Amino acid sequence: MTVAVAVIPFKPKNPKTRLSCVLDEQEREAFAESMLSDVVAAVRDADCQPVILGTELFDSELVQVTIQEKGLSDALNEYLACCVVGNVLIIMADIPLADQVSIQRVLATPKDMAIVPGRGGGTNVIYLKDPTKFRVDYYGGSYLKHMKIAQECGLSCEVIDSFRLHTDIDEKEDLVELLLHGTGKSRAFLAERGFAITTDKGRVGVERKR
């Protein structure tokens, strides 16, 4: 039984530019697809039906809805208002540590909605029991904006405390978390391409052997 539709925004072309220091464009595209694949597997394990909200079509068996790159929030709000019936999970494509248990904790909220903050003030997951009552506003500290919108809309909201869903992979340092805690295709992608963790006295680092 499908518990919720899982809407996953995705940019197939030239994604993850902050990883350009360690991955070229073609690699970043393959890496982004491998992270998407891990997220899709996790939402399916949690009985959600994935729908990709992509900036262009890409080669995949997944259900794809194509949107303008500049207008993620508008496109999502339009989609939520007209095209979804029932519970909706909006989940980012760059959180490959997502797993069945962490997503089920989101879906189990007794509140009207649940939210998982990303690193540095973003929003990685929004779960809505009635998607017509909320509007999203991504970019630029979206976590605080979404908490405020929930209040304005009169929706009770639970913040889910999960580092697996909190850890979005944007920068080289973030790859450490994926190498340490990942189990899926995106971790394998990095390992196959020579990425490994390095250890000194402080935090663990990452290096690439070519």
Added chain:
Amino acid sequence: MTVAVAVIPFKPKNPKTRLSCVLDEQEREAFAESMLSDVVAAVRDADCQPVILGTELFDSELVQVTIQEKGLSDALNEYLACCVVGNVLIIMADIPLADQVSIQRVLATPKDMAIVPGRGGGTNVIYLKDPTKFRVDYYGGSYLKHMKIAQECGLSCEVIDSFRLHTDIDEKEDLVELLLHGTGKSRAFLAERGFAITTDKGRVGVERKR
């Protein structure tokens, strides 16, 4: 009723040197004490009895055990072997987002022990039902070391998925998470000294107005 002794390693003098770019030595000492205070409040809310394992005595009503700065792991292992009866929670002093609920999730593990990884491969929390059966080994990627030690010791181990306990405050960028998600003394300390979040297209940043 005390559920566990909460051992909190703490360095009162010249702590958090990676924050030197935004806080002078005296401020870092006051900030470290405010973070400790938040952690102490959280463990007490979860019915644990705090004991500070400090590199020197500092002005506080808390129970303090003084150890050599260089030998945290040895000191802790000696302490675990001889001085504790019952459950032990080892929790770092620099995770001020810790709260009652997240700590209770750790204490509720059905396994022999639980662990919470820190950012970049460290270990922020270890919970031991029988502290004599485990030995700690901090620094240099301690999370993987502790998972291996658990296996070697034949102890079942749960990894607790919490960003509140995962987020250790070491660097300037980490202050963003404390400003966004903190509720205690350490957040107030930053706000009083002019720290505020800045917003642009990507992750939220932090700046200090003097």
